[in-house]
Amino acid sequence: MPRRTATMLASLLTLIALLCAGVLIPVPYSEMSPGPTVNTLGDHGGEPVLQISGHETYQNSGHLNMTTVRVTGSQYRMNLIEALYGWLDNDYLVVPHSTLYPDDKSPDELNQETAEEFSQSQESAKVAALRHLHFPVGSRVVVSTVVKASPAEGRLHAGDVIKAVDGTEVKQPGDVAKLVTKHRPGQQVSFRVIPAKEAAAAEKEKRQPTTESTVTLTTAAAPGDKRAIVGIQAGTAHTFPFSINIKLADVGGPSAGLMFALGIVDKLTKGGLTGGKFVAGTGTIDDDGKVGPIGGVEMKTLGARAKGARYFLTPKDNCAAAAKDTPSGLTLVKVDSLDDALAALGKIRTGDSAGLPRCTAR
Known part of the structure; x- marks a missing residue:
């Protein structure tokens, strides 16, 4: 066999071997891509995203879309060719597998965590929106979670309202740990609580709870x-x-908090916030209206623009990453609070786009 032919054959076999290796050998990476985007002012799955009863609401035009990121599953193992393709395609983001799925957490634990974050984001969105509109919002200390095989299992339950520990009134969640840790392991501590079912029934019926109980537990180390x-x-x-x-089903994590809060304000505001414009965005929110950063912002801007958004409300700490590759036709608006977002919407509504605080790549 001529030397040139042999060299070409060897090169071809090497290329085939490399391609096979690229397909067969998994790499420790996962992929993120643009996910669905949903208008918080509209319907999803045949029913309104925001359902408000007991107060007048308004049907306003425009969009206030929350955005999501689609990720490969925890059991999916990307091969080298897929990883290379993702790195080269701006519509995808390849990240270490451990970024999305830490080794110290099971898939069930991660699902539970994202579900809890989503629930908390809804709660904080309601609080921030109603406080902005000067509605009264009450608060109470509750049992959030109960650890399995702990002294509290079966005795205290998620949603129980904690009124006092050892006779001392509880005003903040941190008070509970302070009072419990005054004891030594093996000592008893008493909780005065309103059971979760009674608390929920009283709230629904707009009355004061009538049932309290005292639960005495033996502390553990x-x-x-x-x-x-x-x-x-x-x-x-x-x-x-x-x-x-x-x-809103099949969504997890805390990143829709800002857009939920804006949607609630819009529903309770005559005339609306957007002036009919298509606005999307992302960001966590706390009870005081502070907006926090999220992950996958580059994918969320792509998804929003593909859906038709012209403006994207971007958490301040995500601005630099988002601005590195802004989709054509999308204006990135920097926000750090609910008040910032509402002020920006005022400028968008009136056509004052030049006055918007914009994200930069630095």
């Missing part, structure tokens, strides 16, 4: 530092002057 614990996480629940439900 915390793993590692031997502090006294009972196995609960305390949190804050709120009471609202009227009913607000957010209906």
Whole structure:
């Protein structure tokens, strides 16, 4: 066989071997891509995303779209060729698998975590929106979670309202841990609580709870530092002057908080916020209206523009990443709070786009 032919054959076989290796050998990466975007002012799955009863609402035009990111599953193992394609295509983002799926958490734990974050984002969106509109919002300390095989399992339940610990009134979630850790492991601690079902019924019927109970638990030692614990996480629940439900299935995480809050304000505001414009965005939100950063912002801007958005409300700390490759025709608006977002919408509504605080790549 001529040397040239042999060299070409060897090169071809090497190329085939490399291609096979690229297809067969998994690499420790996952892929992110633009996910669905949903108008918080509209319907999804045949029903309104925001459902408000007990107060007058308004049908306003325009879009306030929340955005999502689609990711490969926890069990999916990307091959080298897929990773290379993702790195070269701006419509995809390739990240280490451990970024999306940490080794110390199971898929079920991650699903539970994102579901809880989504629920909390809805709660904070309601609080921030109603406080902005000067509606009264009540708060109470509750049992958020109960640890399995702990002293509290079966005795305290998620949603129970904690009124006092050892007779001392509880005003903030942190008070609970402080009072429990005054004990030594093996000592008893008493909780005065309103059961979750009674608290929910009283709120629904607009009355004061009538049932309280005292639960006495024997503390256990915390793993590692031997502090006294009972196995609960305390949190804050709120009471609202009227009913607000957010209906959006198959979504997790906290990043829709800002857009939910804006949607609620819009629904309760005559004349609307957008002036009929198509606005999308993202960002976490806390009870005070502070907007926080999220992951996958580059994919969210792509998804928003593909849907038709002209403006994208971008958390301040995500601005630099988003501005590195802004989709054509999309204006990135920098926001750090609910008030910032509402001020920006005012400029968008009146056509003052030159006055918008824009994201830059630095």
